[in-house]
Every structure is written in C-alpha cells, then in structure tokens.
Amino acid sequence: MNWVFLWLRALGFSATVPGIPLIALACISLFVILPSCALIAYLDRKLSADLQARVGPCRTGYRGMLQPVADCVKLLQKNSMHSQTLGELLWMLLHTMALYASLAAIPLGSLAMMVDTQMSVFIPFWSALVLALGTMLLGLGQYTTPGWLGGIRTAAQSLAGTFPSLIGILCVGMHAGSFRWSALAASQGFLHWTMFAHPFLLLAFVVFVGGGLVLLAIAPLDGGLAMSDIHGGVAVHVTGRQLALFQFGRFYGFFIWSVMTVVLFMGAWRIPESLRSWFLALDAEVCISVVELTWLLLKTYVLMLFILWIARANPRARVDQITDFSWGVLGPLALVALVGTAFWTMV
Amino acid sequence: MSRKDWSIGPLHTSLPGPMHMVLKLHGEIIDACQVETGFLHRGLEKQCELHSWHAALFYADHLDPEGAVFSELVLCLAVEEIAGIMVPERAQSIRLVLVELGRISSHLAFMARMARSVGSETIVHYVLRDRERILDLFELLTGARVSLNFLRYGGVKGDVTDGFIERVLDVCDLIRFRMKEYNDIFTFNAIFLKRTLGVAPLSVELIEQAGITGPNARASGVREDSRKGSPLYQALEFDIPSGKSEDFFAQGWRGLLARTSKGCVGDVHDRFLVRLREMTQSIEILRQLVAQMPLGVYQNTSIHIDRNYPIPPGESYQRMESARGRLGCHVVSDGQNFPGRIQFSTPTRASLWALPQLVRGIRIEDLPVVLASLDLSIAEADR
Amino acid sequence: MDTKLVTRLEKILRGKIIRITAFGKGEYPSLWLEGTQMLSVAEVLKEDPLLQIDRLENLSAVEMQEGIVLSHFVYSSVTQVRLVLRTAFLPVSETDLVQAPSLVRVWSMVQTFEDEIGELFGVAFDGQVPQFNLLPEQVRGLFPMRKSFVFQMPEAQFYE
Numbered sequence: 048m049n050w051v052f053l054w055l056r057a058l059g060f061s062a063t064v065p066g067i068p069l070i071a072l073a074c075i076s077l078f079v080i081l082p083s084c085a086l087i088a089y090l091d092r093k094l095s096a097d098l099q100a101r102v103g104p105c106r107t108g109y110r111g112m113l114q115p116v117a118d119c120v121k122l123l124q125k126n127s128m129h130s131q132t133l134g135e136l137l138w139m140l141l142h143t144m145a146l147y148a149s150l151a152a153i154p155l156g157s158l159a160m161m162v163d164t165q166m167s168v169f170i171p172f173w174s175a176l177v178l179a180l181g182t183m184l185l186g187l188g189q190y191t192t193p194g195w196l197g198g199i200r201t202a203a204q205s206l207a208g209t210f211p212s213l214i215g216i217l218c219v220g221m222h223a224g225s226f227r228w229s230a231l232a233a234s235q236g237f238l239h240w241t242m243f244a245h246p247f248l249l250l251a252f253v254v255f256v257g258g259g260l261v262l263l264a265i266a267p268l269d270g271g272l273a274m275s276d277i278h279g280g281v282a283v284h285v286t287g288r289q290l291a292l293f294q295f296g297r298f299y300g301f302f303i304w305s306v307m308t309v310v311l312f313m314g315a316w317r318i319p320e321s322l323r324s325w326f327l328a329l330d331a332e333v334c335i336s337v338v339e340l341t342w343l344l345l346k347t348y349v350l351m352l353f354i355l356w357i358a359r360a361n362p363r364a365r366v367d368q369i370t371d372f373s374w375g376v377l378g379p380l381a382l383v384a385l386v387g388t389a390f391w392t393m394v
Numbered sequence: 395m396s397r398k399d400w401s402i403g404p405l406h407t408s409l410p411g412p413m414h415m416v417l418k419l420h421g422e423i424i425d426a427c428q429v430e431t432g433f434l435h436r437g438l439e440k441q442c443e444l445h446s447w448h449a450a451l452f453y454a455d456h457l458d459p460e461g462a463v464f465s466e467l468v469l470c471l472a473v474e475e476i477a478g479i480m481v482p483e484r485a486q487s488i489r490l491v492l493v494e495l496g497r498i499s500s501h502l503a504f505m506a507r508m509a510r511s512v513g514s515e516t517i518v519h520y521v522l523r524d525r526e527r528i529l530d531l532f533e534l535l536t537g538a539r540v541s542l543n544f545l546r547y548g549g550v551k552g553d554v555t556d557g558f559i560e561r562v563l564d565v566c567d568l569i570r571f572r573m574k575e576y577n578d579i580f581t582f583n584a585i586f587l588k589r590t591l592g593v594a595p596l597s598v599e600l601i602e603q604a605g606i607t608g609p610n611a612r613a614s615g616v617r618e619d620s621r622k623g624s625p626l627y628q629a630l631e632f633d634i635p636s637g638k639s640e641d642f643f644a645q646g647w648r649g650l651l652a653r654t655s656k657g658c659v660g661d662v663h664d665r666f667l668v669r670l671r672e673m674t675q676s677i678e679i680l681r682q683l684v685a686q687m688p689l690g691v692y693q694n695t696s697i698h699i700d701r702n703y704p705i706p707p708g709e710s711y712q713r714m715e716s717a718r719g720r721l722g723c724h725v726v727s728d729g730q731n732f733p734g735r736i737q738f739s740t741p742t743r744a745s746l747w748a749l750p751q752l753v754r755g756i757r758i759e760d761l762p763v764v765l766a767s768l769d770l771s772i773a774e775a776d777r
Numbered sequence: 778m779d780t781k782l783v784t785r786l787e788k789i790l791r792g793k794i795i796r797i798t799a800f801g802k803g804e805y806p807s808l809w810l811e812g813t814q815m816l817s818v819a820e821v822l823k824e825d826p827l828l829q830i831d832r833l834e835n836l837s838a839v840e841m842q843e844g845i846v847l848s849h850f851v852y853s854s855v856t857q858v859r860l861v862l863r864t865a866f867l868p869v870s871e872t873d874l875v876q877a878p879s880l881v882r883v884w885s886m887v888q889t890f891e892d893e894i895g896e897l898f899g900v901a902f903d904g905q906v907p908q909f910n911l912l913p914e915q916v917r918g919l920f921p922m923r924k925s926f927v928f929q930m931p932e933a934q935f936y937e
Contacts, residue, residue: 430910431910431911432909432910432911432912432913435911435912435913437921437928439922440921440922440926440928475801475802476801602831602832603885603886604885604886605832605833605834605886618854708801708802709800709801710801710802711800711801711835711850711861713834720834722834722835722850724835724837724848724850726839726841728841734839734841735837735839735840737835737837737838737839739834739835739837739890743889743890744886744889746889747886747888747889776911
C-alpha cells in the first residue's frame with residue numbers, strides 16, 4: 048500500500064491524508080457500480096426479451112450471462128473513425144468528472160458512507176446535471192444535424208427535469224429534518240418508508256422519479272437519443288471506447304438516481320433493528336454492511352427494472368411533450384407536495 | 395432559431411425506403427420539404443415487354459414486395475379480359491383468399507413500422523410474430539412466403555392443400571384474439587395517442603387534388619373502395635371502415651378518451667385505426683370465402699399458357715384494392731407472345747405527391763410517424 | 778357502351794372528337810382526340826353538369842404504330858361515368874421530345890403521371906423539359922420506354 052501514500056505525497060497532499068478513501072472509491076466503482084451495470088444490462092435484455100416474446104442473449108455463457116462482458120470487450124477494442132472534435136474532448140472531461148467526482152457521495156450502507164454532510168444529497172443530483180451538460184456538449188460538438196438536435200433536446204429536457212426533482216429532494220429533507228444520508232436513513236424504518244409516511248410524500252416520490260427520468264433522458268422519455276428520427280442523436284458518431292464510456296455514463300446516472308430514490312423514499316438500507324443488534328452483539332459490523340448493501344441494491348435493482356419495464360412496453364414521448372409534462376404537470380405537483388409536506392411537518 | 399436545411403436519405407431510419415428528402419427546418423419544425431424518389435427504379439415495365447406473357451407475372455410479383463399477390467391478381471384480371479380466358483370459381487375463390495391474407499399481412503407489417511417509428515419495441519415483435527403465421531400459410535399453399543408467384547392466367551398454380559382451410563380459420567381466430575391485445579398495449583396507449591392524435595391530418599381537398607385512395611383516404615372520411623364495385627366481391631358482405639367520426643364509441647371508454655383528446659378526422663391515429671378495422675373486415679371476408687369455397691378445378695384446363703402463347707390483340711384496364719389503395723393495370727397486346735405494354739398505376743404515387751404539403755408544420759420527431767402512417771412503398775412508386 | 782353517354786358526348790364535343798370506340802371489351806367509351814383539342818375537351822367534360830368528370834385514375838403511354846398514344850382514364854365521383862381520352866403523337870426522331878398538352882389545370886392528380894411519362898417516353902408536356910426523377914444517370918435522355926431503345930450493358934469497370 049506504500050505506493051499510494053508515496054503517490055499522494057508526491058502530488059502535494061500532506062502525509063496525514065488517508066489513502067483509504069481512494070481505495071474505497073476504486074472498490075465502489077469496481078465491485079458495486081460495474082457489476083450493477085453488467086447485471087442490469089443483462090436483466091434488461093433478458094426481461095425485455097421475455098416481454099417481447101423473444102429469447103434475448105443466450106449464446107455467451109450460460110443463458111447469455113456473459114453478454115455484458117462480451118459487449119464491453121467488443122466496444123473497447125473498436126477504434127473511432129474520425130479524430131476527436133473539441134466538443135467530444137470537453138464531453139469526455141466532463142463525463143469523467145461527473146462519474147468519478149460523485150462516487151464518493153453514494154451512500155452504500157450505514158457504515159459505508161464517505162460523505163455524510165448537509166450537502167451530500169445534492170452531490171449526486173449535481174452529477175446528473177453534469178452528465179446532462181456533457182451530453183449536450185457531445186451533441187453540439189458533432190458537426191451533424193442529428194447530433195446538434197440531440198444535444199439541444201437533451202439540454203431542454205435536463206432543464207425541465209431539474210426543477211421537480213429538486214423540489215422532491217426538498218420535501219424529503221423537510222420531513223427528515225436534515226439532508227445527511229444518516230439522518231435520511233434514520234427517519235425511515237425497515238418497512239416505514241418515507242414515501243408512505245403521508246400522501247404528499249407519495250406525490251413527492253412520483254415527482255422525483257418522473258423528474259429524474261426527464262433529467263436523465265431515460266426511456267421512455269429519451270427523445271434526445273431517439274433512434275427513429277435522429278439515429279440516436281448525440282450518439283450518432285460515437286463508437287468504440289467512447290461509446291462504452293457514454294453508455295456507462297448513462298447507466299451511472301440512472302443508477303445513482305435510483306440509489307438516491309431508494310435512500311430518500313424507499314427505506315434506504317434499513318434492516319430490522321433486531322437483526323442489526325444481533326449482528327452488533329456478534330461484533331460483526333462487516334455483516335451489517337454487507338446485508339445493508341444487499342438490501343439497498345436489491346431495492347435499487349427492483350426500481351430500475353420497474354422503470355425499464357415501463358420503458359419497454361411504451362412508445363417514446365416527443366421531446367416537447369416531455370418538457371411540457373415536466374414544466375406543466377410535474378412542476379405544479381412538486382410545489383403542491385412541497386407545501387403539503389411543509390404543513391404536515393409543522394403540524 | 396436558425397433555419398437549417400437537413401438532407402436525409404436515401405437511407406435513413408425514418409424513411410420507408412430509399413428516398414431523399416431535403417427538409418427546411420425552423421428549429422425543430424419542418425417548414426417545407428422536397429422529396430426525391432427513383433432510387434428503386436428497376437425498369438419493371440420495360441422488362442415486361444422484353445419477355446413472354448408468362449414472365450410478366452413474375453415481374454408483377456416484384457412490383458411491391460409486400461403485396462405481391464395484389465399486382466399478380468390485377469395483371470391476371472387484365473390479361474384474362476383481353477384473351478377472354480375463363481377462370482373457374484374455385485380458382486377465383488382461392489385468389490381472393492390470398493388477397494385478403496395479403497392485406498392482413500401488409501397491415502400487420504404497417505403496424506410494426508408504425509410502432510417502430512414511435513419507438514415502441516414490444517408491439518413490433520408481437521405483430522411480426524402473428525404475421526409469421528400468415529406467411530406460413532402462404533408457404534403452405536404456394537411454397538413462398540413473400541413473392542408468391544402463384545397466380546396464373548386462367549386460375550392458380552395449384553389447389554388448396556389438405557388442412558389449409560382449417561389453418562386459415564385458425565389464423566382468423568388468432569388475429570381476432572390478438573387485436574384486443576394490440577388495442578390494450580398500443581392503440582390506446584396514452585403516449586401513442588399523444589404522439590399521433592391531431593398530427594398531420596390529411597384534408598379531403600388534398601386527397602382530391604392528389605388522387606389518394608385506399609386507407610389513407612378512408613381515414614379522412616372519403617369512403618371509396620374498389621372492392622365494392624368489383625364483380626369478384628359481389629357475393630361477400632363487408633364494411634368499409636373510415637375515419638374517427640364513425641362508430642368510435644364502439645371502442646369503449648378508451649376510445650371515448652381518445653376522441654375527446656385533441657384529435658381530428660384524418661390524422662395519424664385515424665390512419666392507424668382504419669387499417670386495424672380493415673383487418674377485422676378482412677377476417678370476416680376470409681371466413682365467408684372459406685365457407686363458400688366452391689368445388690371444382692383450380693385452373694382453366696382448356697388452354698395451356700407457356701412461353702410462346704400469344705394473347706390476341708386488345709387492351710384492358712383493371713383496378714383492384716390493394717392494401718395501400720387502388721392499384722390499376724393497363725395492358726396492351728399486339729397479338730404477339732410478348733406484351734405490348736403493361737403499365738401499373740400504384741397508390742403510393744399519390745401519397746408521395748401529397749407528402750410535401752402534408753409535412754408542413756410538423757416537428758422532426760413526427761416525421762417518421764407521418765411517413766409510417768401513410769404506408770408508403772417506394773418499390774411500388776418507383777417500379 | 779352506354780348509347781346515352783355516347784350521344785351526350787357527341788353533342789357536347791361536336792367537332793372535337795376524331796372517333797369514339799369502345800375500350801377493351803366495351804364497358805366504357807374511348808375517345809380519340811387531336812392533341813390540340815385535349816385541353817378544351819377536358820375542360821368541357823369537367824364542367825358539364827351531366828357528366829362532371831372530376832377525377833383522373835391513370836394516364837398511360839404506349840408506343841404503337843400511331844406513335845406514342847396517351848390514354849387518360851377519367852371518371853366522375855358524382856355520376857360514376859368512366860371514359861378514356863386518347864391522343865397520339867408521332868415522335869420525329871428517336872431522341873427528340875414529343876410535344877403534348879398538359880392537363881394539370883383540369884385534373885391536378887395527373888402531375889406525377891406526366892412527370893414519369895415525360896422522362897420515360899420523352900414527352901414534353903406544355904413545353905416543359907422533363908425532370909429526371911426516376912431514371913439513373915446512364916439512361917437519362919435516352920427515353921428507355923420507347924420501342925427504339927435497347928439497353929446496352931455498360932462496360933465493366935475494374936478497379937485496380
């Protein structure tokens with residue numbers, strides 16, 4: 048491990064900066080995010096194949112379980128056909144920033160949080176915004192009309208989706224009394240989820256999830272990336288390694304949004320108190336972390352697959368209809384939820 | 395917002411086939427468009443003149459690959475009228491069975507294209523799976539799934555095999571059953587309604603100016619169907635479904651909801667609904683046909699048409715209702731063993747002519763939806 | 778052929794028709810006209826209250842010994858009358874355009890037919906040079922649908 052500390056000192060950090068967080072970041076991304084990406088990609092393809100009376104991946108590995116690995120390997124070994132434009136370079140920088148800067152703020156259990164401040168909830172939200180900005184720059188940076196249109200659409204959608212989702216976060220913060228991950232989790236129980244606490248919070252849940260879908264351009268609200276008229280929009284000329292990065296970025300946005308939803312509204316990582324105290328009595332804190340992480344990820348996956356199910360069964364909405372929906376329906380509902388939560392909390 | 399010219403085609407996901415469009419954009423709204431076709435011009439009509447009468451049937455097959463049986467039938471009718479060849483009743487009945495099956499198959503493919511244009515992947519697979527059953531029927535009877543090559547002057551190439559009738563009835567029941575599923579998932583889906591209601595309505599004036607026929611015209615209320623005046627369909631009872639203004643309440647509360655939304659007669663949703671209802675009518679026709687199928691021979695056995703058979707001099711013009719509209723065929727014979735002229739008048743030509751006026755004012759995202767809703771076949775338009 | 782229809786046609790188009798025959802097996806009449814009279818005949822047919830021929834179904838061109846014969850298949854959506862209007866033009870040479878009148882002002886749906894016949898047969902409707910929409914570059918201007926046209930396979934090009 049010494050090389051980590053040497054590297055840190057060489058970069059100018061003082062000797063007391065721990066290297067553990069860096070290791071932890073690497074671990075999170077390797078053992079939580081990447082496997083989640085693979086699992087969700089595989090489950091998405093298999094379950095949507097079931098919905099569509101097809102088989103889905105079945106050749107790579109047992110029942111196609113190695114399909115995500117095969118896709119990744121295929122994408123990584125492809126070269127891009129043209130040299131990188133300025134827009135693409137900016138996009139890559141921004142994407143990398145958004146991806147790796149917010150890794151530290153993802154809550155993965157009561158003992159596995161690295162950033163537990165009053166701003167911790169807003170960091171993944173910021174990350175989603177930066178992802179959207181990067182996608183827009185990618186689109187505008189390509190000298191083609193589909194890319195330009197895709198970029199503009201993404202920008203419009205992201206603007207529209209920000210407002211309701213932010214209000215949704217505010218509602219929960221009001222209810223829990225703080226924006227710390229630990230406080231948000233403490234205000235919920237194993238089955239006492241925030242979204243069932245009172246009707247305004249259920250409304251806030253709907254608004255938050257809807258706003259997130261609009262912000263992140265997740266199907267069926269992905270007008271900016273539509274295949275049918277603009278050939279995939281921003282991703283028209285993105286191939287090979289950049290495409291892997293792009294798809295991973297999209298998955299990452301979806302994933303952290305779902306984790307945020309679960310932590311804010313769906314009970315976080317709360318396991319039954321009896322189980323927790325039993326583990327503590329056995330002095331097995333690692334077990335607590337593992338069980339909490341599993342429970343959290345399970346809920347996250349269920350939410351993600353539910354959204355993917357809705358996406359597969361429905362057509363794609365038009366971009367101006369999405370933004371109308373976000374500003375005209377989700378926005379007022381968000382304000383209603385905010386006012387209602389405020390009154391409920393006071394009373 | 396800036397004005398940009400966007401040139402799409404000849405190969406593009408939103409286009410129904412190879413055609414070139416130049417769109418004058420104002421932001422995302424299309425102000426004007428220019429359509430250029432001709433990428434699939436194969437010189438079919440010239441080829442027909444260079445080979446025998448027998449070979450002309452094979453070229454007619456390829457006029458519109460999805461509706462091969464329609465062009466075969468219209469050519470057979472025209473040549474039979476010139477030469478005075480009698481067609482046995484059983485053969486006529488078999489021909490109509492194929493025509494109606496072809497109509498259902500074409501409309502199912504239309505549904506798949508429509509669903510793909512709005513980005514709904516699920517219904518595409520369901521519809522194509524059901525279309526496979528019809529293509530299996532074609533294969534059972536004719537040996538081919540798409541390019542049937544089955545009709546001959548004076549009848550058909552072979553008789554109906556054992557079990558074909560039962561399978562036709564099975565497929566009728568299946569499609570009838572599946573229509574409910576399609577309606578549940580797709581036709582009255584809220585997002586689909588939002589994307590198709592009120593979009594690009596085809597006005598009656600434009601229909602008359604362009605000479606549009608078929609489901610596109612019927613969706614706007616122009617109830618013309620070449621089948622109604624045709625002697626082939628005299629014994630059969632069926633309706634001509636038309637636009638939203640009629641019997642919409644039959645669809646229940648969802649239909650009521652769709653109707654009270656901002657839709658109008660002749661919009662994209664109407665064109666979709668008309669084809670759905672035509673499938674139902676085709677099923678009724680099929681059931682009547684197989685119930686009344688007369689016994690007899692399947693071909694006019696008194697003549698034998700081969701490469702050297704001369705058709706007497708004369709001419710004829712026959713029309714029939716294909717899945718896309720009125721398909722006409724003008725045949726001129728010099729009395730030799732190869733055609734003097736075979737000319738097809740295809741329904742897609744009129745829709746293409748009306749296209750620039752129709753897309754004025756729609757958004758780019760509506761373009762694939764509108765193009766899919768017109769059921770264009772570039773192969774047919776270019777020949 | 779409906780004799781009432783024939784008498785009506787002879788009455789309103791006195792002097793403009795060359796002859797009336799039966800089309801094909803005799804369902805409806807086929808009017809042979811001079812090229813110069815086409816437009817006026819079309820207008821008369823459209824405006825006549827008993828006929829009201831407002832739609833055109835098909836325009837086809839055939840090259841026969843009379844020349845290029847244009848057949849307009851017209852009908853009325855109101856009175857269900859069907860007619861065929863025919864006229865013939867002799868091309869002067871293989872590569873020259875034939876001049877024909879355009880009936881777009883009467884039946885607007887004839888536009889696409891005229892475009893296609895223009896480039897395939899070499900017919901200039903109302904003096905307009907045909908726009909080449911359908912034909913690929915090798916055969917533009919060669920009027921492939923004329924009987925005199927024989928398709929030559931182009932020389933094979935080998936790329937080294």
